[in-house]
Amino acid sequence: MGICDMCGRDSELYKVIVEGSVIEVCESCSKYGTVIEAPKKKEVIRKIDSLYIDEEDNKGETLAEDFSFRIKKAREKKGLTQERLALALAEKEGTIHRLESGQLKPSDVLLRKLEQFLQINLKEENKDKKKINKTKEDINFRDKGLTIGDILDAKNKKQEGP
Ligand SMILES: [Zn+2]
CATH class of the missing domain: 1.10.260.40 (lambda repressor-like DNA-binding domains)
Known part of the structure; x- marks a missing residue:
């Protein structure tokens, strides 16, 4: 239990990535970001590859x-x-x-x-590259179970297609 970073509700918290930052939000707010960790589940990176979709848009x-x-x-x-x-x-x-x-x-x-x-x-x-690096560090810092390797794997999978 904790306080949702978005709406302030006391709730089970989901870790989500919104605009490159990892925040903890309630279930209803979790739809506004990419969920990387659900309450009570240590399974992570379900949709983390979607983080990298915008990499091509790095201009200006x-x-x-x-x-x-x-x-x-x-x-x-x-x-x-x-x-x-x-x-x-x-x-x-x-x-x-x-x-x-x-x-x-x-x-x-x-x-x-x-x-x-x-x-x-x-x-x-545009600081997307920096942002992504920061996100990696942030995730590693917060969850020792997740390594840069895991993220790169997710990224590679995305690039290779389904
Ligand atoms: Zn909320």
């Missing part, structure tokens, strides 16, 4: 990992409610809510609207 800038936080911070700085921001951007309030809770990634168009209206930058230089 990418959505900042903390985009939700940046949006929320900038909105609050302007003294706007989610509803107000939604109106200003001609979006639904639910869209803003989901953006700020990290459940939704903005489309390119929405991203540009947010950046312009809030006068913020929601992108950062």
Whole structure:
């Protein structure tokens, strides 16, 4: 039992990878990430190979990992409610809510609207390679049963196809 990193509920925790970071969340929040460890089961890396699918997309800038936080911070700085921001951007309030809770990634168009209206930058230089390395270390650190070799195996399997 523990506290879900996403919704704060006290629950059995799943270890998931979201945006390159390992966090512990409840069952219902686990669907937003790649589950690497379920409660009470030491079986890991069920879907870890999906981590590497995006490797080809390494070009230029990418959505900042903390985009939700940046949006929320900038909105609050302007003294706007989610509803107000939604109106200003001609979006639904639910869209803003989901953006700020990290459940939704903005489309390119929405991203540009947010950046312009809030006068913020929601992108950062692509650090995917670094991120993956960091994830490997993180996993190894947290779970001694999982080695870099295991991850590379999962990766190789992915590349060879099913
Ligand atoms: Zn949760």
